[in-house]
Amino acid sequence: MVYWRIIRKSYRRNLQYRLSHLVNNLASSIFGLVFIAIWAGVLQGKQVHGPYDLQTMGQYIAVCQSVLWMTTFLSPGLTIPVGVRSGAVSLDLIKPVHYLWYMLCQEFGRILYNACYRSLPIGLLLGLAVGFHFPSSFYTCLLFVLSLLLGTFIGLLLFYLTGLASFWTTEIRWVHYILLSLVFGLGGQMIPLDLLPGVMGKIAPYLPFSCMIYYPVMTFLELAGPEALIVQGSWALVLTGIALAVTTLARRKVEIQGG
Amino acid sequence: MLALYRKLLVASIRAQMQYKLNFITSAATTGMIMVLDFLILSAILYRFHDVSGWNIYEVGLLYGISSVAVSVYRFFAPEINDFEKYVIHGELDQLLIRPVSPLLLLLTRNLDLSRIGGMVQGISVLILSIAGLYAQGKEIGLLLLFTPVAIVSGGVIYFSIALTTAALGFWTHQVKDLQTFTIYAPANASNYPISLYPGWLKWMFYTVLPIAFMNYVPMLTLLGKAESWYLPLLTPVVAALALVLSLRFWAYGIRHYHSTGS
Numbered sequence: 297m298v299y300w301r302i303i304r305k306s307y308r309r310n311l312q313y314r315l316s317h318l319v320n321n322l323a324s325s326i327f328g329l330v331f332i333a334i335w336a337g338v339l340q341g342k343q344v345h346g347p348y349d350l351q352t353m354g355q356y357i358a359v360c361q362s363v364l365w366m367t368t369f370l371s372p373g374l375t376i377p378v379g380v381r382s383g384a385v386s387l388d389l390i391k392p393v394h395y396l397w398y399m400l401c402q403e404f405g406r407i408l409y410n411a412c413y414r415s416l417p418i419g420l421l422l423g424l425a426v427g428f429h430f431p432s433s434f435y436t437c438l439l440f441v442l443s444l445l446l447g448t449f450i451g452l453l454l455f456y457l458t459g460l461a462s463f464w465t466t467e468i469r470w471v472h473y474i475l476l477s478l479v480f481g482l483g484g485q486m487i488p489l490d491l492l493p494g495v496m497g498k499i500a501p502y503l504p505f506s507c508m509i510y511y512p513v514m515t516f517l518e519l520a521g522p523e524a525l526i527v528q529g530s531w532a533l534v535l536t537g538i539a540l541a542v543t544t545l546a547r548r549k550v551e552i553q554g555g
Numbered sequence: 556m557l558a559l560y561r562k563l564l565v566a567s568i569r570a571q572m573q574y575k576l577n578f579i580t581s582a583a584t585t586g587m588i589m590v591l592d593f594l595i596l597s598a599i600l601y602r603f604h605d606v607s608g609w610n611i612y613e614v615g616l617l618y619g620i621s622s623v624a625v626s627v628y629r630f631f632a633p634e635i636n637d638f639e640k641y642v643i644h645g646e647l648d649q650l651l652i653r654p655v656s657p658l659l660l661l662l663t664r665n666l667d668l669s670r671i672g673g674m675v676q677g678i679s680v681l682i683l684s685i686a687g688l689y690a691q692g693k694e695i696g697l698l699l700l701f702t703p704v705a706i707v708s709g710g711v712i713y714f715s716i717a718l719t720t721a722a723l724g725f726w727t728h729q730v731k732d733l734q735t736f737t738i739y740a741p742a743n744a745s746n747y748p749i750s751l752y753p754g755w756l757k758w759m760f761y762t763v764l765p766i767a768f769m770n771y772v773p774m775l776t777l778l779g780k781a782e783s784w785y786l787p788l789l790t791p792v793v794a795a796l797a798l799v800l801s802l803r804f805w806a807y808g809i810r811h812y813h814s815t816g817s
Contacts, residue, residue: 316732323736326756330744333751337607338599467577473584481591492598 306405328361354426362419373459484510563663586672615684624709626673633667638721708794709769715797722808
């Protein structure tokens, strides 16, 4: 199938960088270690309500750092702005595959690569620091895989939409930064969202950003059940609709630059 | 020398001001990311009160100094931060044949004006934190005097680390992955008390990547967490030492530069 070939090609292209990425994983793990250390300092000598003891919190951060490489650290705007600026987008738009799925597949190949050469090594390294947690049943594994795939899909759609902004503005750096700060702030990368105080803690779990980090991690740690999939599934549908609609608009708007 | 520095800088600023809207949005978004980051930290400390004995205002001091210092470095030396392209594309050749030191040329090529956003945000956190400490009845006179010293020293320490990392590029030809290790991870770590970290990390932050001396070490004295009175004096001394060593290493490295010839 054509989409599968696109994914495989993109995966192979990324393989070229694996050595330097494997070294980079050590550095990335330091970010995880810092967050784990902060939580150790925060929880030191305190009675915690709910499921978050020191080890669970450490594992939460560890799984987060690993999941980030699949759902959040995607190419800015899925590299759409590059094509818009160089004019290459005109060729992508006349291909006999839908532009949305074409761009998503390109990036998904990279995500599969990240899963093998980023998420897995980082998860193992941080697991050494906080102790490994494995889902106890096949059912949890299944839920986790579904949740992770939905999270990745939602991440892809959000990045795709920021990329489409370049049809109107050319430069999307700032849209990209806003998206990233929302995901990092409200996605649960540093703190389980149910621990956020006040209104923030009430709203954040229902925003699409939580689908990219919070729910996959909670599912893995068996702290969230199948209800996570409902939130994720709904957002996946809504965002797919938006992405398709905006793609249609963008097609009409397209201006070819360069030559 | 200074006149030349100014002239080249003014030219660079003029060039960037051609894109005013871009400047404003990127400065605002850079600031916003850091604000959200700090909000989350406040949320954690709001619920749990302290991190190994440091309350939100005390952590805010560390956080503010570190984020202003790193913004100062990124503001003045974006080309050092992006040095990899000079080695990979052989662009350094053009700088080497000019009658001015390549380092001066690199520093005057560009100012990253968007970092002003980060400075404003960091200074706001500092003001809030110092005001909070004052409301708790802490003595803040010395803190106010020392904070500018810490910021300048911190900027110098980051610059020295970055220059050393860039100079390593003369041999490795790759700097980006190294930078995560030497700049970004330490910049993140220095937002919080260094005492939190495991031994080997702590050891690094006191020696090869001496960011501990920028905010954590002097604050031990100024916030009354350690008896020794001399700790704040170490801050400018370590910064100066780091700068001298990194300049020497750069000078040594640049003699090993081989152009890629493409």
